[in-house]
Amino acid sequence: MIVDEPRLPGPLRDHLISPVTRTALRVQQETLGAVRGFLNARGFTELQAPIIGPVTDPGVRGAKQVDIDYYGARYKLMSSAILYKQAALLACDRIFCVAPNVRLEPPETASTGRHLVEFHQIDVEMAEASREEAMAVLEGLVAHAVSVVIRNLAGELEALGRDTGAFAELLDQPFDRISHTEAVQRLESAGHPQRGAAELAWSGERVLSGKATRPFFVIDYPKGSRGFYDRESRTSAGVLRNFDLIAPEGYGELSSGSERESEYARLVTRMRETGENPAKYAWYLELAREGLRPSAGFGLGLERLVRYITGLGEIWQVTPFPKLAGVMSP
DSSP: OOOOOOSSOOOHHHHHHOHHHHHHHHHHHHHHHHHHHHHHTTTOEEOOOOSEESOOOSOOTTOBOOEEEETTEEEEEOSOOHHHHHHHTTTOSEEEEEEEEEOBOOGGGGGSSSOOSEEEEEEEEEETOOHHHHHHHHHHHHHHHHHHHHHHOHHHHHHTTOOGGGGHHHHHSOOEEEEHHHHHHHHHHTTOOOOTTSOOOHHHHHHHHHTOSSOEEEEOOBTTSSOTTBOBOSSSTTBBSEEEEEETTTTEEEEEEEEBOOOHHHHHHHHHHTTOOGGGGHHHHHHHHHHOOOEEEEEEEHHHHHHHHHTOSOGGGGSSSOOOTTOOOO
16 A cells, blocks of 8 residues: 655655656546546546636636736636636537646645645637536546546545545445535534635635535525626526535535626626625626626546545645645646
C-alpha cells in the first residue's frame, strides 16, 4: 500500500517521482476519459475555454482575481468560464470544456485539503434546460466516472488505500437532496453556526459531508449568497434555482450549478444588487440584449473529483504542479 504524504507538498522532484502522484495521475486520466465519453455520447460538444478576458466570474467566495496587461487594457485570468459558457450556446446546444482557472484563495485555505489556486473545472452547459436536467446529467456523470475507474483501475485504488466499498451507495442509489434552509437547520442542530442568508461555510460543508454516505445536493440558496447569473425563482422570491453537489466522507463540495439568468433587464438588476458595475460586462450584456438562450449547467472540480475517487487526504496530491494559497511553488 502507498503511504499517504505530508499535508503540504515538499520538493517538486520528490512529488513528481512519488508513486502516489503517478497513481493519482493515472486515475485522473481515466476520469477524464470517462467524462468525455459520457458527455460525447449525450450530444455535448467539447470547446476550448478562454484563459483571459475583460471580466470573469465575480462569485469566487473570498478569492481574488488576477489582472494582466492586455495591450494596454486591464484583463482578467479566468476564475470561471460561466459567462463564456452561456455565450457558447449561441453556437452549440450542449457544450462542455475542461477549463483552467486561477483564484487567489485566502491563505487559510492552504490547509483545507481541497483548495488550489490553479485548478480545472469540467464545465457543462445546456440550452433550454432546467436545474433538474442539469442535476441529472451531473449525477450520471459522477456515477459513470466512479464506475469506470473502479472497473479499470481497481489495483491503483487499492494501492492508494481506497476502499471501493465506499462507493456502493453512490452507484446503487440516487443522490439525496436537501434545501439550503434544511442544511442550515442541520448545522445549527449540530452546534455549528451558519447564517441563513449566506453561502454554506467550508467548515459547515465538511460537517454535513462527514455525516453523509453518498453524494447529496443542496438546492435553493438564498439570493445574495451567489453570483448574478444564478436564476431567481419566478414563483419563490429570493430563492435561487441553483445547487451544490457535496461528496460524502468529509470531502465537501464537488460542483456548483444553476439555471441561468439570461434576460438583459434581470441581469442588470442582479448585477446592481450584488454590487457589480454593469459597464464592466459590456460584451456579455450586449449578447444578452440581443438574446442569450435560457440554460442550465454546472462546474465540476476535476481535482476535487479525483481526490474523492482516490481517497487521498490532500488535493495537491492529485496534480503534478500544485499551487496552494500563500505557498510559493514552481
